Amino acid sequence: MDTTSGSEADDGSDFEHEVVIRRDMIDPEIDDIGHKSRATYLIYEPKQRQFKAFCASMAYADGDHVTEEKLYQFLNEEVLTQPLTRVRDPDNNTPSYNYARQYVSAIRELWQHQKAEGMVSRNAPEPNGPSVKALMRSLMQRNPPPRRIAYTDWELLTFLDKYRVPRDQMVSHWRSTIEPERKLRTMLDFVLSRKMMVSGHSTRQALLSDLFAVELPSEGSTPCFALVFLLLNGQANKSGLNEFSGAMRNRDVLSCPFAMLGLSLFYRYHIQGEDPPDFGSDQYKTVRLLRTRHSNTRVVPHQQQYDSVTSMFPSNDLADYKKSYFGRGPGAREANLAIMNEPQLAAGPFNAEQQASWFVGSLPRIMMRSQAGFEMAIGSYTIRRAMFDPPDDLLAEIFPWVDDWLEREGQPAPELELSAFRTLRLLKLLRRFIIQDAVLLRRKFPSHPVFNHDIFRSQDYRTYEFMLGHVCDRFDDLEELRDLKRSYQTLKTRLTALEVDVGVQCREINDALKTLKNKFPNELSEVLSNDGEVPRYHFCRTHTTVRELWAEWHTGINGSPSIQSLDERYGSKWRRTASDRQFYSRRNAIIKEVRRLATETYHNDVDAAIDRLDAVRTDLQSKTLHSLATLLLHQSRGQREADRVAARDRRNAPDEPEA
Template sequence: MVADDSYTAADERAQAESLAGALEVPLAEAAELLADDREGYVPPTALAPAAADLAEGSLLTRGTIDAYIGAVIELWRLQVAHGNANTENPRGAAVRGFLEQRGRQPGKHDRASFKDRGTDGIQAGYSPDEWLRVQDLLLSGAAYMPQNLRTRVDLLFGHYYLLRGENRRKMELADLSLLDYPSSEGPTPCGCLVTLLRDGKLNKMAKKEFMGALRHKDPLFCTQGALAQLFFWRWHVAGEPSPSFRRRQDWYRIKVLVGRDREQELSYPTQLQETWRIFGAAGLMASKKTHLPHKVDAQDAETHGTSLAQISQADRWNQSVLCQAYLTHLPRQFMRIVAGFSASPGDYFLARTANEPPYVLQKQLWPWIEEWEPLFEARARRQCWAEGGLDDDDVAADGFLKLMRRLRIVLLQDLAVLQPRHPSLPFFAYASFNGPEWDEFAVAVRSDAIGATEPLSLLVQRALPELSGVLESTREAVLQNSQRLAIRLEARLEGIQGGFDALLQSKVPITFTGHFGPGPAVSLAPSIAPTLNFNTAPAPAPALAPEPLAPDMPVVTALAKVFTVRDVWKEWEEGIAGQPAVRVLEEMWGSRWRPENRVRVQFCRRKVIWDELLARTASGKNEEEAVAELELLRAGRSLNWLVDELKQRRRRGQGRDQGRFGARAMAIGGAGLG
């Protein structure tokens, strides 16, 4: 955080002295705490001796060095403006070399001084159990330390909004508004508490930036509930006057975290002191105090799967022109996760919201809401103050009133759940939280919160990904089984087709009758013209009785599994998996060694590869070359693919041969008839 420009050296020293007295630590240690927790903080000159005595050999921080260099540069500019002849910029090579050397020194110094390496490491923070303990301590002590309500809001804004301490201290009522999301977020109406940010470390040009948070699943961590409790304390218990919305200047300066009066922001030493106190009571050890919630929530969001883009958007690191001009800047996925829900929409459900508080309870909280709303409605009809309306438009005030009306419901529902755990909260001593209406409402809310079951639609929606996965896996299994069945059927059909082809090729005679040779050119009568007679009627074959099996003939029911062309060739020549060579079986027993359909189909498909290998070896190639050529053709694909490819090539070759034969026959016939 950057120190406020309005602070003087006396103010800085007074803050350090106040912090030292409150924490009961030496002045030097208080100055060190301020410098460590306040990023970019430079101690005033009056505290230089105290800061110098912190530790022997300690290094100046980069902020202190930059402040010294900036002072020298400013002096040089002043001299140049007055016409000094010395115009050389003092920030030359020597200074740049010093800064580069100084940048390498902290690591060496920390190592030499055995600095705690966990101070700025991944362990520097608090666990979910420690964060719960912090909230319990703040609420348990609120009865005798009302400032705990302010500290709780401060820490929750830092944790869930990723706000730096400076942003939280400067936040005003006019910066708050309510944004309702559509019903697609879930069964529970989803409202987002939005804050406007126009100042800070990363926003020097006062650009409009927004951040928001949803109601948390646990009321202990709910920012909206904590803010409603703080407002109830301020305007119902502490006696702070309710804001007036007649003119903007009447309420635009009212702070969310008030200091001595409602238009004075909380001082940094007080913020640090309260944070230090509650962290110490919870047993937390960290060098950063007010900045720690900002860091921990970003890490927690990353742990739960939030994308880097969402975290960067939540921390306002990357603001595109589109976001700055039109969009809300709000990272909804990030807000869902840090509120205790999943990243996907549709999962937002709060059991404690099933019962809406009766209006008799609502109107007891901040009754001035009903006084101002008619004035804004009249202003919407363009009536002035004299006619019962407002003289000027104030969209921020109208939005703040809508927010306060929603916070009524949030406060009643959250306190109904928190009452058994924290019965000593000061709110329960007031009339709004006593009486039969409150008791009946609180019992109903607690019973719903304890025994609530999520809506069936939400359970179905949450189960859809699982059901989708099961259906997809079932679909894949069915497709695989169908593919295997199709392959088996195709293999069987090809086996049957191969049997028919072999039968036709061996049993159907084709006879040619006629004179095709050269002879004397004589005139032939039509009755004795040469003719081609294709007799396609097969001769009836006598019924054959099945041949008896020889007693020593092997019977193979299935061929061994093969995966390469080399395995197929080895099966033909030598045999594999304890089976004899297929070539030997064919030579000795013909087809009788493979009586079943399964092995016949396997034989017919592998015979395509065997025939191709035999043809290649017959053409003069050795076995290794023939096998290598088919492996190259297969190119890592399955043997079934290779069989289909060889069949297609064979059919294409037969088609070309038949074409050539037909052309030759026509030529011969034409010559004979001419």
């Protein structure tokens, strides 16, 4: 009888069963290259072999099974102690953080394969554990960035790299008559990487059949076509699904993907004499977009592409960095600056999930308009060199074999595929673009070898060149007028918005002043007071003694100005209401009495006069300032009445006879 517990037996059997299923799912005919790009395989495979050799030399009990302890020991004793052969700084050949990180990634992938094959437990921890992470952090802190060590161009591959458009180098390529095919290929490589935001690896591996054209409706006054790049073998496309990247026909002919593609193919098929593709077999699927000097099916070597791209950048004493990504990163940053507030930006190929809805308008057109040199609003797309088409006889001289193949479309020809017709339609469209773009390029670079072909010397082309050149010149004048009109409308809109903003701010200031006046009436009145503005003063009606009233009258209370200063500065204007004027008159009677007593009775002793009036107030029944003011006013009126009677009696009395 089995003594093993039921739970343990079940766990073990489940694990063995899962391992069998996983092994059955692995196709023995697919090697490691099938699970990753070839470049990644060439980097990881030697490092994994080195790790296995290290484990064999250490004679571990479990062999080369990947664990955190083995990886840490391998990095410390094997990787970080070996000298480097290719370094930027000859004085510093110690392994860097990036160098060690490649080993960690390679060994971690080996651990994933071992786990999938059941060599390690499914619950085994990641080999990149705390000890390995601590070691990598110490390497990062110990080694400064290589670009700072080598004094490389720090602006490259940064936010400022948007401005590094080597237009002068492109112009020099067009003016040069040495190796025109290589320079046309380099300019095509650069423009595709820049406008479609793909890496150099993608353009190097691209086939001619990976490109096709789609017309985008309702974009402007001239037909709008997008060049679409089918990415099946990109470094970022690890799943192998279809991904797309696209670019519109550009306003600037030097930055137009269609122009560079068309003239590069024209040079290959009409000047170099390359054989046309055979669309009746799979041979056309092997034709590379960028061909080598001796073959159109071989991939351009990385070093050859690297050297060609180097010629596109300004020559200086700084070492440029990562030229394989010379177009993708700057192109994404350039689009990001143009449509910073738009949600359609995707810094790279379009997501594979969008493939199903791609043909119904899911391409990020706002980004593509911006990359093509147009405004983001729909309807702004206008290509001046596409105002009218070249004559058919002239078009038929370019890629004449295209018409022979397209005549088979719709006929029962099982040897032809839809992808072949897609490529043929692109080539037919390029014929028109080649003639139109050549009109502008031939003006600037008449000595380029591509324009020495008989097609550009024919009478049909010369006639078309004259007509299109005249239209483009007139179109430039109209464009200037449109630009001025757009600038005027933009300025008018901004001024209107500014006027609205000023009005809103004035209303907000007035509301704030009203709130402050209601909250601090006396304080704000003093702050805002000047010769042209009469403040509003509120009397204090809570005084109970003559001394408090005298203080308000002569020195002011609670930070408010004194009543005497208001009288001297504004007269009676500051007493605005009848209630204020009556209250002022009653309180002024007390102040006048204080001054009279101080002058006539107490020899200018104001304090004695104030105490005397306060004593009179306390003898009154109500003992208030109001009662004291009433008494003084009555006395004043009685005195004035007695004075009037005496004056009247003196006027009515008979004159006394002289003695």
